[in-house]
Amino acid sequence: GAVVSQHPSWVxxxxxxxxKIECRSLDFQATxxxxxxxxxxxxxxxxATSNEGSKATYEQGVEKDKFLINHxxxxxxxxxxxxxxxxxxxxxxxxxxxxKLAGGYYEQYFGPGTRLTxx
Amino acid sequence: xxxxEQNSGPLSVPEGAIASLNCTYSxxxxxxxxxxxxxxxxxxxxxxFIYSNGDKEDGRFTAQLNKASQYVSLLIRxxxxxxxxxxxxxxxxxxxxxxxxxxxxxxxxEL
Numbered sequence: 001g002a003v004v005s006q007h008p009s010w011v012x013x014x015x016x017x018x019x020k021i022e023c024r025s026l027d028f029q030a031t032x033x034x035x036x037x038x039x040x041x042x043x044x045x046x047x048a049t050s051n052e053g054s055k056a057t058y059e060q061g062v063e064k065d066k067f068l069i070n071h072x073x074x075x076x077x078x079x080x081x082x083x084x085x086x087x088x089x090x091x092x093x094x095x096x097x098x099x100k101l102a103g104g105y106y107e108q109y110f111g112p113g114t115r116l117t118x119x
Numbered sequence: 120x121x122x123x124e125q126n127s128g129p130l131s132v133p134e135g136a137i138a139s140l141n142c143t144y145s146x147x148x149x150x151x152x153x154x155x156x157x158x159x160x161x162x163x164x165x166x167x168f169i170y171s172n173g174d175k176e177d178g179r180f181t182a183q184l185n186k187a188s189q190y191v192s193l194l195i196r197x198x199x200x201x202x203x204x205x206x207x208x209x210x211x212x213x214x215x216x217x218x219x220x221x222x223x224x225x226x227x228x229e230l
Contacts, residue, residue: 032216043222093162097216105151106216113162
């Protein structure tokens, strides 16, 4: 598997402020990390693919200027929610992609998530 | 048609029974398939993966893949109340390392 941490585990911020969420791969070097968002009782929604040393690739409908992603090292990706609003309140989860040597398939392992509440 | 489809449930089974969760996918070229378990308020946890047609067993879990019919299923034997969770099916559609998730099936194991 893979061990992934996220910080903070929960955060409350005021509307209009920015919040940074960190995702760390603790036991291997992750070239690719993913950021998801999940609203209550809904499924995971992929927001963006974070690639080490290059710009993130955002899914359709996700504002790249609002959700800033930086993947500066092979063990750390950050998501900054800029000018947060109450509708950004959600569960943000990162994952790391790890390639299996046998077969060359990729598996994803998730961090514990960050619950963001914007008041 | 959604790329990955699951029945949202809830699926209720008595303790000790077999729970059967199903998933269909649209891309015939998909090669890798995953089952994640997600407890309420927690992040998903990978429990099974399967790449080849047929069955793959791991403890009480069995994943079944039928590429011709484009479905993948998860069987949980001797279901326990601790198995109550939402089970997400994920498919690697189009190659690469991105996964497409179904909406999940909620499983309730009743005493």
